[in-house]
Amino acid sequence: MSISMPMPASAATPARTARTLIEIDRLNLYYGDFHALKNVSLDIPERAVTAFIGPSGCGKSTLLRSLNRMNDLIPGTRIEGRIAIAGTDIYSPEVDVETLRKKVGMVFQQPNPFPKSIYDNVAYGPRLHGIRKKSRLDEIVESSLKAAALWDEVKDHLKRSALSLSGGQQQRLCIARALAVEPDILLMDEATSALDPISTLKIEELVQQLKDRYTIVMVTHNMHQAARVSNQTVFFLNGEVVESADTEQLFAGPSDSRTEDYISGRFG
């Protein structure tokens, strides 16, 4: 799990077989008149890290936010095509958005802890979904904070405001908060771009630990990060998927010249 390896050697564990969990089939997404995602088809493997890379405005975050339907909140969004998680079309009318989002957790670019205590931040989700018993909540808070590698730093002051934590700790708290509702999938939208290098490293280490239990999809504009932590990398440009491949392969020998231009730093 070393993460200091130079690129393009990927730190990903040796190739292993993984089933597809998320199938995206000919997805088109429009914000009003703007065609943000163009005919995107993509398979995302279970219990692995998939990284979306590409320049700003290429649609990578838009696709990520389609996976838990956060785009529903933006007026004027229109979507065509199909996204299926474990075979279920998540845009079909019988899907309950709140239940979907419980199963597909999300961590945002800026750490956004609630202005509450550390404990209440983690317990918010479980309470929302009906867990009231104090002992059960205590367990969830502890295991989630442990899973997010934050427990040792905060266990003695769980009642302290989450806003007293550093940026990196806040982001790990947000990860703990997402894990507390027991999702299967964790979406990370440039989750380290607002953090310092040390905190970034900790989050990357954490991602390595979490991928054994969760399917992780991360958006990053840091190619080194994609190379360090992901198993599969998808390169986006102008709303299209240019190339999707095993991370090692994509960085070592991209098959599309645009991918090569991007990862060699010629633009973006």
Added chain:
Amino acid sequence: MNGEWLQTGGAVEPLKQTPETVRAAGAYSFKNERKSVMNRLMPVLLMLCASVSIITTVGIVYTLVSETVLFFREVPIVEFLTGTRWSPLFEPRAFGILPLLAGTLLITIIACVVAMPIGLASAVYLSEYAPRRVRNIIKPILEVLAGVPTIVYGYFALSFMTPIVRAIFPETGIFNALSAGIVVGIMIIPMVTSLSEDAMNAVPKSLRDGAYALGATKFESALKIVLPAALSGIVASFVLAFSRAVGETMIVTVAAGATPNLTFNPLESIQTMTAYIVQVSLGDTQRGSIEYGSIFAVGMALFIITFLLNSIAQYVARKFREEY
């Protein structure tokens, strides 16, 4: 990530600085005589404008205090604060402020019971649910509502609300605390809504997104994330609305009656502190008489109450502000 990021590729010409210094006084004069007078005069002018309200406040306090002191030479302050009968105009005279205080409190409580839930619910709707278009229509209307002269509300209470109240409770008098209180409440709804909505709007979108991403519904996010985060602003709006109801004059003068009455029955006619001041001010009371002094004592009490409430509102807004 080594030095290669910093290479300029030869596009930028190298610069070599000579040890000489540029000295050409004429071309680089930075004086401007015309502006210096204005620059000294403007702050003084602006300060004078700013001090108008402070001087006025000092004047008001001076008037209130001096007349109140005269009043308390004739009426013991203990009788004023603890007496249960207020009869300044008719024998036997009595100057216990409690009936007026009770009347004021009754009106205020009724008003708050009406305004706080409705105002807060409207704020939640406007900030969390309403599409931008709806919000852009409703907010200005609310602000217009806040600008309706209170005397208009007074006649609305007397000619519209009172008949409704009397239809429901036939024993109600023409003048009663309930209809006046309800209408005072309606009057302060826009204030509660507008200030609470501002507070809720200031809660960053990222917090709502955080809640939605955990599977919260809009209502759950509004109730458990946005409301607590905006609490200081909401409480401040409540206290200000309370203070506004305490000081409200025209509605209660028109619709609540002129009967100093130590009661908490909302169907009876009462008199508030403000309405009493209006009553005496309009009458042929002689300057310097004890009745004349009494309105200053009541005014002083009113001033202290609203001053305290406004201070509390400011304190709450500062103290309980959640950082986000």
